[in-house]
Amino acid sequence: xxxxxxxxxxxxxxxxxxxxxxxxxxxxxxxxxxxxxxxxxxxxxxxxxxxxxxxxxxxxxxxxxxxxxxxxxxxxxxxxxx
Numbered sequence: 001x002x003x004x005x006x007x008x009x010x011x012x013x014x015x016x017x018x019x020x021x022x023x024x025x026x027x028x029x030x031x032x033x034x035x036x037x038x039x040x041x042x043x044x045x046x047x048x049x050x051x052x053x054x055x056x057x058x059x060x061x062x063x064x065x066x067x068x069x070x071x072x073x074x075x076x077x078x079x080x081x082x
Contacts, residue, residue, distance in 0.1 A: 021054060022054050025047050025050045029044060031043060032045075
């Protein structure tokens with residue numbers, strides 16, 4: 001039963017809010033670019049900093065996925081359990 005507990009938590013997880021936040025930062029950063037909307041450097045800096053934090057989280061998750069993929073590949077190819 002203890003091993004089934006994380007399954008209940010994973011069913012409640014949704015990536016949609018995080019993806020919506022990322023899209024929001026990207027759209028506002030695009031809008032804040034000087035050649036799109038002149039004189040909106042404040043919009044660019046505020047949303048650019050939020051985008052930086054969001055991208056950092058995405059990169060950490062990607063690094064974890066790469067690590068577990070390499071670990072799985074090495075385990076399946078280098079160990080002979082039968």
